[in-house]
Amino acid sequence: MRYALVSDIHSNLEALEAVLEDISAQAVDKLICLGDLVGYGANPNECVQRIRDLTSHVVIGNHDSAVVGQTEVSNFNPHARRAVTWTADTIDPENARYLSRRPYTDRIDDLLLVHATPSEPAAWNYLLSAPAARAEFQSFTESICFIGHSHQPIFFSLDEVPRSRKDERLVCETGERYIVNVGSVGQPRDGDPRSCYAIYDAGHRTVQLRRVAYDVKSAQRKILKAGLPPVLAARLSRGE
Numbered sequence: 001m002r003y004a005l006v007s008d009i010h011s012n013l014e015a016l017e018a019v020l021e022d023i024s025a026q027a028v029d030k031l032i033c034l035g036d037l038v039g040y041g042a043n044p045n046e047c048v049q050r051i052r053d054l055t056s057h058v059v060i061g062n063h064d065s066a067v068v069g070q071t072e073v074s075n076f077n078p079h080a081r082r083a084v085t086w087t088a089d090t091i092d093p094e095n096a097r098y099l100s101r102r103p104y105t106d107r108i109d110d111l112l113l114v115h116a117t118p119s120e121p122a123a124w125n126y127l128l129s130a131p132a133a134r135a136e137f138q139s140f141t142e143s144i145c146f147i148g149h150s151h152q153p154i155f156f157s158l159d160e161v162p163r164s165r166k167d168e169r170l171v172c173e174t175g176e177r178y179i180v181n182v183g184s185v186g187q188p189r190d191g192d193p194r195s196c197y198a199i200y201d202a203g204h205r206t207v208q209l210r211r212v213a214y215d216v217k218s219a220q221r222k223i224l225k226a227g228l229p230p231v232l233a234a235r236l237s238r239g240e
């Protein structure tokens with residue numbers, strides 16, 4: 001079984017379409033979405049519709065939750081807050097209802113799926129350090145937990161000494177457990193502007209991060225035309 005895991009699409013249709021095209025050539029059996037379908041970009045309805053049509057494994061992200069009024073926007077920075085308001089005004093009621101019904105966590109085979117952290121999925125904490133990851137491992141029993149949220153592709157393993165890596169490919173060792181952040185499709189923040197997603201091959205027990213170039217300029221033009229904060233367009237070319 002081969003899974004494609006996408007996260008943090010953030011209404012960036014150009015990025016999503018490029019990633020879906022890349023996925024179509026990867027002999028994938030199932031698509032999984034780790035949340036934040038909307039927020040920041042100009043195509044919330046198109047992105048939600050595309051994911052709805054392709055998979056039933058979709059967990060809710062903090063932006064999805066804020067757009068449907070389930071998470072306070074006071075913790076968001078002003079640009080993100082502006083994008084949440086714009087998205088709430090733009091999204092179809094049916095798509096909003098769909099987002100509001102997504103679960104915080106999902107399980108498929110021996111995988112746990114969550115947007116932020118397994119210990120407190122609704123607290124929207126960022127998991128960035130090895131010590132923090134070590135604590136998170138105590139809150140689930142599956143062999144791999146896939147996350148998004150920070151837009152930083154990274155692997156954490158449960159070793160004697162926890163370590164974090166940014167390798168492009170992870171070979172899962174028998175008996176070892178992992179937390180994998182699959183990066184962001186629609187707003188990469190690790191200095192590489194290309195979209196990021198992961199392929200998990202359950203048979204070979206490998207996780208591969210893939211980077212996909214997309215039409216950044218078109219996504220930027222739409223953000224500006226929609227009247228969203230220009231910084232949300234500018235950051236896409238820098239991958240930050």
Ligand code: ZN
Nearest residue numbers: 008036149151
């Ligand atoms: Zn996000």
